[in-house]
Amino acid sequence: MFVLKLLLKNAFRHRLRTLLTMVGMIVAVCAFGLLRTIIDAWYAGAEGTSSTRLVTRNAISLTFVLPLNYADRVRRVEGVTGVSWSNWFGGVYITERNFFPQFAVEPASYLALYPEYILPEAEKKAFLLDRQGAVVGRKLANQYGWKVGDQIPLRGTIFPGTWTFTLRGIWDGVDARTDEAQMLFHWKLLSENLRARGGQNADHVGVYIVGIDEPNNAPLISQRIDAQFKNSLAETLTETEKAFQLGFVSMSEAILVAVNAVSYVIIVIIMAVMANTMMMTARERLAEYATLKALGFPPAFVVKLLFGESLVIALGGGILGMLLTLPLAAAFAKAVGTLFPVFVVSDTTMLLQLAASVTVGAIAAAWPAWKMSRIDIVNGLRHVG
Amino acid sequence: MSVAGDGGAGQTLIRIRNLSKAYVRGEQFIPVLQGLDLDVRRAEFVALMGPSGSGKSTLLNLVAGIDKPSGGSIIVGGVDIATLSEGALADWRAAHVGFIFQFYNLMPVLTAFENVELPLLLTTLSRRERKAHVAAALDMVRLTDRVDHYPNELSGGQQQRVAIARALVTDPTLIVADEPTGDLDRVTGGEVLDLLDDLHRQLGKTIVMVTHDPKAAGRAERMVHLEKGVLVPDPAPGAV
Ligand SMILES: Nc1ncnc2c1ncn2[C@@H]1O[C@H](COP(=O)(O)OP(=O)(O)OP(=O)(O)O)[C@@H](O)[C@H]1O
Ligand SMILES: [Mg+2]
Numbered sequence: 002m003f004v005l006k007l008l009l010k011n012a013f014r015h016r017l018r019t020l021l022t023m024v025g026m027i028v029a030v031c032a033f034g035l036l037r038t039i040i041d042a043w044y045a046g047a048e049g050t051s052s053t054r055l056v057t058r059n060a061i062s063l064t065f066v067l068p069l070n071y072a073d074r075v076r077r078v079e080g081v082t083g084v085s086w087s088n089w090f091g092g093v094y095i096t097e098r099n100f101f102p103q104f105a106v107e108p109a110s111y112l113a114l115y116p117e118y119i120l121p122e123a124e125k126k127a128f129l130l131d132r133q134g135a136v137v138g139r140k141l142a143n144q145y146g147w148k149v150g151d152q153i154p155l156r157g158t159i160f161p162g163t164w165t166f167t168l169r170g171i172w173d174g175v176d177a178r179t180d181e182a183q184m185l186f187h188w189k190l191l192s193e194n195l196r197a198r199g200g201q202n203a204d205h206v207g208v209y210i211v212g213i214d215e216p217n218n219a220p221l222i223s224q225r226i227d228a229q230f231k232n233s234l235a236e237t238l239t240e241t242e243k244a245f246q247l248g249f250v251s252m253s254e255a256i257l258v259a260v261n262a263v264s265y266v267i268i269v270i271i272m273a274v275m276a277n278t279m280m281m282t283a284r285e286r287l288a289e290y291a292t293l294k295a296l297g298f299p300p301a302f303v304v305k306l307l308f309g310e311s312l313v314i315a316l317g318g319g320i321l322g323m324l325l326t327l328p329l330a331a332a333f334a335k336a337v338g339t340l341f342p343v344f345v346v347s348d349t350t351m352l353l354q355l356a357a358s359v360t361v362g363a364i365a366a367a368w369p370a371w372k373m374s375r376i377d378i379v380n381g382l383r384h385v386g
Numbered sequence: 387m388s389v390a391g392d393g394g395a396g397q398t399l400i401r402i403r404n405l406s407k408a409y410v411r412g413e414q415f416i417p418v419l420q421g422l423d424l425d426v427r428r429a430e431f432v433a434l435m436g437p438s439g440s441g442k443s444t445l446l447n448l449v450a451g452i453d454k455p456s457g458g459s460i461i462v463g464g465v466d467i468a469t470l471s472e473g474a475l476a477d478w479r480a481a482h483v484g485f486i487f488q489f490y491n492l493m494p495v496l497t498a499f500e501n502v503e504l505p506l507l508l509t510t511l512s513r514r515e516r517k518a519h520v521a522a523a524l525d526m527v528r529l530t531d532r533v534d535h536y537p538n539e540l541s542g543g544q545q546q547r548v549a550i551a552r553a554l555v556t557d558p559t560l561i562v563a564d565e566p567t568g569d570l571d572r573v574t575g576g577e578v579l580d581l582l583d584d585l586h587r588q589l590g591k592t593i594v595m596v597t598h599d600p601k602a603a604g605r606a607e608r609m610v611h612l613e614k615g616v617l618v619p620d621p622a623p624g625a626v
Pocket of ligand 2: 442444564
């Protein structure tokens, strides 16, 4: 098609200018994609949750514990299919910089509630049998080069002393949203240690994880559980696992709002740069557009040429930026290690990148196209020379 | 490309009556053309002469339908183009007018062939028909060996020949040329004038050409002199 040929040739007339504009687009679209992926990663904990799990915690706050004997009473609540519990351990592996979550859990019931952790049967058995054993996610194991059988020493910050675990298994997530950056070990080990020191919290747990039969009944079952412990010494607050995780995210909500805003500001900036380039380009070709109009081409033809050219540059840069986002995100995820358990460029992000590119191209062409379609032929022809 | 009022040479193609054009710049009112009457016969070759600023280009632009008069009528082939809407005027130009400019005004990103093909995109011709028309037009201006060249790979004279091919490829009734040799040396300018002569004699085109050069004007059948926006009688030869 003639028009396509003409606008493509126009687009690459000033190679350097077009190249620089495209580089700008690539950087902007890439930065936009990475920032959005960071936001997604922040929410990934909540996204990866199951709708058939509830979390029961102390109603006062997470720093208050719950008695172990609640487990039986929760298990008897109608609609509950399983109960497990966990304590935040907060140990340090070699140095403080090596942060990753560790939980003391009731192993058999916990693994039953987390079918998305795919653990070989033999490793699972070995873990359940070894009170000193631990299991970790694949990402964590890869980061520190751990193999099954390795000894992993953790320095306790909440619970004093050096705790050495034997790695008994490594789980793979069932999909990319599954957390592979945690460590689980036997709650009994923690409890016995506390008892030996005469600690009062030996028979207490951080939170209960509750499996339920029907996601739609989550509010009802939560109410039933909390009703059990109304007016007791430790009242409970039960919510879906998702709500529980979002509670953590909301603490950093302000940062996320800022990151989100910055991601769009970047697009607005490149839009201004691109619009300026297109206006400059259009002005230089004033006489050509006037000639086209003199020959009888309608204003719509000039509009088509400018929009086409702008879209070619914006989309060209945008698509390259999108493609570049993938390896960059992978490199970023590697560099920050297990800080973000899940760091994947989502389809939505890529769609947004594409939409942003098209919008930049269209908006950048709007003003020049409007101006050039309305130029006076005689005046325009004067610009030759 | 038939125009109302069919007939051979001798019939009036352009009839200009009481034409005026003025520019308003702020408080200033600048009259350029005032009460101008002019007839051009079908298949006539007219040279428009006059001092700089006398309004030659303005008159030519009005006749070609790329400018609007302040008053009066311009009837070309029975159509008063002063009354046409912008869109209708564009269609009218595409169908009836061929343009030749002093600085050629070719699209720099298109080859000679593509430049000549450009106005045919506004017709209903098929791709193959377009190619045939372009080849014929380039043959007419004797540029068949330069079809794949870009304007910046052509000399000024060659570029103007491409422009002439572009002007004749749609087979328009009227060809307007504003100082077509103004940017060329005498020899190349002469070649361009030869081509215009061919268009007039062989193809029977009506040509209105603005020029400063009495030699160039001498190639035309008739000279029209413009001075301060009004036509003046032909001065005796040599009195210019
Ligand atoms: N847009 C405009 N605004 C104001 N005045 C204009 C405008 N365009 C043309 N004029 C004036 O109209 C007059 C005629 O201009 P025109 O270009 O028709 O002259 P010309 O005879 O073609 O001259 P030249 O031989 O130098 O090309 C000039 O005085 C010019 O200043
Ligand atoms: Mg002039």
